[in-house]
Amino acid sequence: MKIFLLGGTKDSINIIRHIKDNYDSYILTTTTTEYGARLANEGGSDETIARPLPKDEIIQIIKDNDYDILIDATHPFASHITQTSVSIAQEMKIPYIRFERPTTDFNDIDTSHIHYVNSFDEAGKLIQDEFDEGNVLHFAGANTMADILKYVSVDRFYPRILKVESSIEKCEKLGVDPDHIIPMKGAASLEENIELIEKYDAKVMITKESGEIGGVVEKIEAAGKKDVAVIMIQRPKIDDLNENDIVSNLDELDTKLKSFF
Known part of the structure; x- marks a missing residue:
């Protein structure tokens, strides 16, 4: 089974390990960064490409190498990549799976301090209008x-x-003080988020609704304990994405793979 995997997330690393442990497979993983490619290699990917790929190049790679299936395990907010992968699968008539982490269950969490928006532009405007201090x-x-x-x-x-170099360069171009940059090493715990809020005297926190694997619960709980407002950007919707193509855990992925092969 030859798999073209659009990766770059923790989910994609789990998928690589699971498939290599359970299937006779060859996996090419594409990511947008060298960091993501290194993690994919460590996870067991047979080959990686560490740069954004245009649609035409993805199609050519799949054609030239006879890949059997396209799996999209990119971030829930990388909507343009998912839209592109859907159209590629349709054009090439190749089996397609979208691995999408579940949305966060907020039933047992205090959400009174969360303000929901649909874009980062909206988030910026909301902070400007309602949270002009701190x-x-x-x-x-x-x-x-x-x-x-x-x-x-x-x-x-x-x-x-x-x-990583690309992120540091973005900060420099935007005039962000190097002392303001907080190095990220995986999802932060509740205690670590509280420490960051206290250290930087934060009054507002911006986060995506990226699911529990992205540490969103720990962010919300820390903000609640410290009376910090959370601006949460909701997930984009992909109009052309068929719900039947979406899986949200490895058991569902197995069922889907077995239905194709």
Whole structure:
């Protein structure tokens, strides 16, 4: 079974390990960063490509190497990649699986301090209009900082990012003080989030609804304990994505794979 895997997430590493342990398979994993590719290699991927791929190149690679299936395990907020992968699978008539982590169960969590928005632009405007005092913790990745900083002073802004060259360069271009950059090493615990809120005297936290694997529960609980507002960006919807193509755990992935092969 030859698999073309769109990766770069913790989910994708779990998928690689699971498939290599349970199937006779060859996996090519594509990620947008060298860091993501290194993790994929460590997870057991047979081959990796560490750069964004245009649609035409993905199609050519699949054609030239006779891949049997396309699995999209990119981040829930990488909507443009998912949209592209859906169209590729349709055009090539190749089996397709979208692995999408479940949304967070907030039933037992105090959500009274959460403000829901649909984009980072909306988040920036909301902070400008309603939270014009205190520092802002940005727990939503380097690629989303510019939309916030259109409305929020960089002096108040503290992003938690991977300390890789591309992310550091984005901070430099946006004028983020190096002392404001918080190095990211996986999802933070409740205690670590509380420490960050206290250390940087934060009044607002920005996060994506990225699921429990992204540590969103620990962020919300820490913010609640410290009376910090949470601006939560909701997941984008992919109009062309068929719900029957979505799996959310490894058991569902197995069922889907066995239905194809």
